[in-house]
Amino acid sequence: MLAHKHSPPGERRADRPAVEVADIVRAHGQAFARVHALTAEQSAVLSAITRCRTSALGGHLDVCDRCGFSKISYNSCRNRHCPKCQSLAQARWLERRMQRVLPTHAFHVVFTLPCELRPVALTNRTLLFDLLFACAAETLLELGRDPRWLGAELGITSVLHTWTRELLFHPHVHCIVTGGGLSLDGQRWLRTRKNFLLPVRVLGALFRGKFLARLRHACARGELRLPAALTAHCFNRLCNQLHRKRWVVYSKPPFGGPEHVFRYLGRYTHRVGLSNHRLLSFDARGITFRTRGTSTVTLSPIEFLRRFLLHVLPKRFVKIRHHGLMAASNVSSRLEKARDLLEQTPTIPAAPLHDFRDILLVLTGLDLRRCPRCLLGTVVRHPLILVPDTPCRPDTS
Numbered sequence: 001m002l003a004h005k006h007s008p009p010g011e012r013r014a015d016r017p018a019v020e021v022a023d024i025v026r027a028h029g030q031a032f033a034r035v036h037a038l039t040a041e042q043s044a045v046l047s048a049i050t051r052c053r054t055s056a057l058g059g060h061l062d063v064c065d066r067c068g069f070s071k072i073s074y075n076s077c078r079n080r081h082c083p084k085c086q087s088l089a090q091a092r093w094l095e096r097r098m099q100r101v102l103p104t105h106a107f108h109v110v111f112t113l114p115c116e117l118r119p120v121a122l123t124n125r126t127l128l129f130d131l132l133f134a135c136a137a138e139t140l141l142e143l144g145r146d147p148r149w150l151g152a153e154l155g156i157t158s159v160l161h162t163w164t165r166e167l168l169f170h171p172h173v174h175c176i177v178t179g180g181g182l183s184l185d186g187q188r189w190l191r192t193r194k195n196f197l198l199p200v201r202v203l204g205a206l207f208r209g210k211f212l213a214r215l216r217h218a219c220a221r222g223e224l225r226l227p228a229a230l231t232a233h234c235f236n237r238l239c240n241q242l243h244r245k246r247w248v249v250y251s252k253p254p255f256g257g258p259e260h261v262f263r264y265l266g267r268y269t270h271r272v273g274l275s276n277h278r279l280l281s282f283d284a285r286g287i288t289f290r291t292r293g294t295s296t297v298t299l300s301p302i303e304f305l306r307r308f309l310l311h312v313l314p315k316r317f318v319k320i321r322h323h324g325l326m327a328a329s330n331v332s333s334r335l336e337k338a339r340d341l342l343e344q345t346p347t348i349p350a351a352p353l354h355d356f357r358d359i360l361l362v363l364t365g366l367d368l369r370r371c372p373r374c375l376l377g378t379v380v381r382h383p384l385i386l387v388p389d390t391p392c393r394p395d396t397s
């Protein structure tokens with residue numbers, strides 16, 4: 001094993017952002033914790049982001065066996081809210097999901113909670129997020145089974161997001177829906193039109209009815225904790241108002257082909273509220289980051305961390321779920337029947353890949369074993385022994 005002292009602080013590599021969320025947490029995380037009560041999950045996220053890719057988590061030394069080029073890399077925290085730790089998790093997830101892609105077009109449907117329910121969702125995260133998942137999936141499946149529209153079982157993969165581009169709280173679910181389904185008798189594959197899945201106004205009305213009915217039921221059973229400013233009488237009045245309001249469901253244009261479905265979805269599954277590449281500056285004025293196009297927002301460090309932590313999910317909360325043909329109970333039965341009817345098998349590796357370097361090579365074409373300097377040698381990985389009593393610094397190699 002090789003021993004190595006910490007490299008002195010230097011410029012980040014050209015492909016690294018000039019500012020990272022970790023920089024803001026290191027500079028202002030303790031001050032934020034002194035004035036805000038943090039949940040255990042939020043504290044764990046701040047700690048993980050601070051330690052990610054520093055000597056605190058250990059690391060390794062990569063050495064080219066041809067030219068001698070060497071580079072230190074510290075280990076990742078693997079926290080699902082860390083902006084630096086999602087690429088490998090996304091690649092592993094994509095490898096597994098590509099085994100279930102059906103050779104058909106697909107639609108992207110988004111279900112959003114009305115803004116009036118956001119205070120209730122903040123107080124009851126797990127309950128409201130579960131309802132959002134369940135009601136969105138049931139709405140799609142119920143209308144899909146209706147013979148007036150399709151008369152078939154759809155396949156659905158759903159992903160929860162809770163943010164806007166400005167990091168405000170905005171719970172919504174992205175659903176990738178197969179462009180057709182298995183007939184209810186299981187004997188035929190019924191296709192939708194290329195540019196139409198289900199009527200969005202009908203989707204919105206049915207989703208609204210299902211969600212509000214379950215929300216009232218949860219309140220009646222004492223499972224719903226109302227915000228301090230919302231009495232039971234005001235809650236009932238709010239539900240009545242929301243029954244009269246149109247709930248918008250957005251259906252995006254379909255994908256170009258089945259090979260794009262989960263690669264497209266991969267951009268959503270492991271996304272966090274803000275990526276490091278959207279951060280523009282961190283100075284006396286505050287933190288500036290891109291929103292849409294050329295638009296930007298500047299926030300104080302405390303407000304930035306408050307908004308960032310709004311999107312920390314409850315412990316063990318499952319943010320990616322599968323329904324209909326994609327449900328776990330149907331993978332080896334109805335999903336395989338649908339694949340047989342479509343007479344095609346997915347393009348996947350012959351055997352599962354376990355080494356993250358193999359996965360990245362297959363999915364991205366990036367070969368981490370090839371020397372980045374001479375492009376001929378093979379990079380050999382050695383465990384790294386750090387010299388004690390040296391400060392913990394981020395990986396800037």
